[in-house]
Amino acid sequence: MRIALISDIHSNIYALDAVLDDIRHQGVDVVVNLGDILYGPIAPRATYERLMEGDFLTIRGNQDRQIYEATQNDIDSNPTMAFILEDLGEAPLTWMRSLPATYALNDDVFFCHGTPQDDLIYLLEDLKEGAPILRDESDILRLLAGDTHSLICCGHTHLPRLVKTSTRQYIVNPGSVGLPAYADDEPVCHKMQTFSHHASYAIVDGEGADWHVSHKRIDYDVHRAVKAAKERDRLDWVSFLSTGRA
16 A cells, blocks of 8 residues: 655645645555644635545644634634634535544554644654654653554654654654644744755555655745745744744
8 A cells, every 4th residue: 555644734735736746646545634734824725625626534633623613712812813714714614623533544554643642742752851852662652552553644743754663563754744844832842843945745655564654855836835924924934934944
C-alpha cells in the first residue's frame, strides 16, 4: 500500500495545491489528511472546496474543533476566528463535526492528529526544556496507550519526523502542508520551526511490519499566502510562512 500523508493545512490553499499536484505523480493508493485543516487567515472556504474535489480520508485536529466549538467570546476576541467563520459558512462546519478523531485503516495502519488518546498532545516531541526534543521511547510508548499498529501516522507538531520503536512500530509525522512554523504558550511557551517556507508531506509505502517513508518538501508561491496573511493583519503568520521561523 502506498499512502500520501498530509496534515496541518491551516487554510493555505496555495501550499495545498502544490502538494496535491506533486502527489498526483506519486501513484498513491490513498491520500490521508491528518487534521488542522481550515484554521488560518489565508483561504478557509477555498481550501474546503478544494478538498471536496478529491477523495481523501480525513480526520479532525484540535483546531478543527476550535472552529466549530467557538463561543461568541472566542469570536469577539479573535479577529482571525471571526474571519474564518464568516468565510466558511455552515457546510464546512457540518463537515468538520462529522470527522473522526482517529481512524484505523486496517490491522496495520492507524491515524491520529496528536496521540491516539488526545489531539492536543505531541506524540513525539517533549517540551519540558521549552523547545521540542524527541521524547524518550518510554514516553512515546506510554502515549501510544497499548496501540499495536505497525504504522502510526500523526500530525499536530508541524515537524516532519520518523521514529521506529523497539516494538517495531513506525511513527510518522509528515509535517505541515501550510504552516512551517508557529509559536504557542500551551502547555509551555515554545516554538515549532522548520526554517524554510516549503510545504511538507510524506509518502509511506509498505505493508505489515515493513514500511518505507519519504518526506517531501515542496516549493510553492508563498507570496500569495503571505499577501493573504497581511490582509488579515497577521504579521506573525507573515514571518511563519515566509521564513519557517517563529
